[in-house]
Amino acid sequence: MKTAVVTNIQRYSTHDGDGVRTTIFFKGCPLSCRWCHNPESQDFRKELFFYDNKCKNCGGCIPRCPSGANVLEEGKLCFDRSKCTGCGNCTDWCIYEARELAGKDYTAEQLVKEAKKDRIFYEQSGGGVTLSGGEVMSQDIEILEPLCRGLHREGLSVFIDTCGFAPYEKYEKILPYVDTFLYDIKAMDSAVHKEWTGVDNALILENLKKLSAAGANIYIRIPTIGGVNANEGFMQQVIAFLTENNIHPAQVNLLPYHNYGRNKYASLAKEYDDASMQVPSDEQMEQFKNMFINSGFTKTNIGG
Ligand code: SF4
Ligand code: SF4
Known part of the structure; x- marks a missing residue:
């Protein structure tokens, strides 16, 4: 039976989508964002x-x-x-x-069983299950598809937290079972995206257009980092991209950078260079939020 490596099953989470959720963090990511606060989820190996x-x-x-x-x-x-x-x-x-x-191995069946344990909290709060990482869309489709289908059949809300860097065919296969995609936009300029995350953004933006055209419910998530993208020019580029491509996210979540994960880097003997990244001020975050709201993205909030 196929298994996936999971770093953590976090219960009672209120930051990974609507209501109280169980968030499953898969191990392995094709990106290497320099601000990543889950460095243990970057490598595919335990x-x-x-x-x-x-x-x-x-x-x-x-x-x-x-x-x-x-x-x-x-x-x-x-x-x-x-x-x-x-x-x-x-x-x-x-x-x-x-x-x-x-890292611990789980089958799709075992993960559905784990998620079902918190059903009562989902029902009371309008919550559900969020599949995150690492990058959940990098997981084998033979795990991902039965997992999403199994959760959906149980009547549980399924959110996918994704960086967007995966073949679109994988998104297509799970689309019928997914309630919402939490979709990251980190940089609009391809070279800047590559500099900070290790990959360019062409596939990511293309997938976003396709998912939107397919009618997926999407929350755009913008990790907002001083020294990287916490500036008016970038926010304006995102607004222009969404508008020009007729993308109507149900929400926009601006996620201010924090460096809470820095201690994990030392325990994994990985380097964390936060000298070039800063926490944006509350005033800046408010200003960015208002830019989105004034451009018609009325369900924009700070955090998510
Ligand atoms: S250090 Fe521990 S985890 Fe690593 S190979 Fe040895 S026994 Fe296994
Ligand atoms: S305390 Fe140190 S030496 Fe002793 S078992 Fe733990 S890691 Fe090994």
């Missing part, structure tokens, strides 16, 4: 968080590792990440909780 500050150098993990990734050198535990396969053998043996595996 990865080990190693919390150096919690390690007591007891050596308990050393014999559990089939790859010899851990050694004691002068009483100090040294973890060689290049040898780690993400098997997870060592995590249960560290009583100091210095080790945590990012």
